[in-house]
Amino acid sequence: MTAQSLSRNAAVRLVAPSEEALAALPALLAAAFGPGRFAKTSERVRENGARLDLGLSRVALDGTRVVGCCLVSHVMVGEDQALFLGPLAVHPHAQKAGIGAALVTASLQAAQRVGADAVILVGAPSFFEPLGFSAAPKGLISLPGPVDPARLLWTGLSPKGIKGLSGMVSGFRDASPP
Ligand SMILES: CC(C)(COP(=O)(O)OP(=O)(O)OC[C@H]1O[C@@H](n2cnc3c(N)ncnc32)[C@H](O)[C@@H]1OP(=O)(O)O)[C@@H](O)C(=O)NCCC(=O)NCCS
Numbered sequence: 001m002t003a004q005s006l007s008r009n010a011a012v013r014l015v016a017p018s019e020e021a022l023a024a025l026p027a028l029l030a031a032a033f034g035p036g037r038f039a040k041t042s043e044r045v046r047e048n049g050a051r052l053d054l055g056l057s058r059v060a061l062d063g064t065r066v067v068g069c070c071l072v073s074h075v076m077v078g079e080d081q082a083l084f085l086g087p088l089a090v091h092p093h094a095q096k097a098g099i100g101a102a103l104v105t106a107s108l109q110a111a112q113r114v115g116a117d118a119v120i121l122v123g124a125p126s127f128f129e130p131l132g133f134s135a136a137p138k139g140l141i142s143l144p145g146p147v148d149p150a151r152l153l154w155t156g157l158s159p160k161g162i163k164g165l166s167g168m169v170s171g172f173r174d175a176s177p178p
Contacts, residue, residue: 012099013061014106017069021059024066032089041145042086042122048144049171050075050084056114058106060090060099067094070103072111077120077141078167083111085121104131112157118165120154128153140166 017025029037037043046052050073060068068090075084085107090100108131111119121128122143125135133153141152156162 011062012067012094014058014102015061016054017057017059017071021061021066021069025059025069025071028066028069028091029087029089031091033087037087040122041143041147042084044144045075045084045169046073046086051172053083056083056107056110056116058103058110060094060103062094067091068099068103070100070107072107072119074172075120076167076170076173077118077165080165080167081117081172082165082169083116083119084169085119086123088121088123100127101131104128108132108155108157115158117158117160118154118156118162120152120165120169122147122151123153125150125153131155136162136165142168144169 015021052071052073056072058070059066070088071086073084075082085104088100088104090103108119119133120136120141121133123133125133132155134155135150136152136154138149141154143152154162154165
């Protein structure tokens with residue numbers, strides 16, 4: 001969490017999710033997104049072999065209560081490995097206090113520490129642009145379902161970053177031979 005948001009949320013801690021925190025996520029996601037969530041193309045990405053990384057994901061804890069989450073998964077974009085961010089959710093009672101932005105920042109910092117190159121997501125440009133994301137050029141990246149190209153965002157974390165990233169987003173494949 002950044003110093004600025006910490007001052008607004010002194011009681012909230014951002015940590016990698018425990019088993020207990022993971023168990024609380026369905027209720028949090030239902031409260032934040034409502035029933036439309038499972039129709040989203042991002043859900044198809046997560047169902048189709050994206051590999052959740054608990055070391056890069058973060059939950060926001062208010063005491064022991066999970067009030068936010070930012071999940072990060074490994075995917076392929078064409079033949080390149082990348083990270084897929086989401087779902088990002090903050091409980092309606094805890095929104096607009098800097099927790100969502102702090103969760104994304106914490107996950108990006110963790111991803112940069114482990115040498116990740118690029119992160120993609122589907123989300124609101126007005127929320128994610130201040131956090132370093134921009135719209136991927138139209139047609140460069142495809143998802144397993146419809147998506148508004150203006151909401152398909154990416155950011156680079158390394159010198160390679162988003163360079164050359166294109167193709168279909170699909171399940172994660174390890175680079176090493178079986
Ligand atoms: C989107 C969401 C995670 C934001 O969490 P939050 O804790 O309220 O966000 P923050 O308080 O950190 O907001 C950071 C900035 O983004 C702005 N913002 C918040 N929600 C926004 C939204 N939905 N769209 C655009 N901007 C938004 C805030 O006004 C704030 O701007 P400021 O720094 O100029 O004041 C939260 O509203 C949520 O869970 N929504 C429902 C689920 C959802 O839409 N998830 C995102 C899918 S990609």
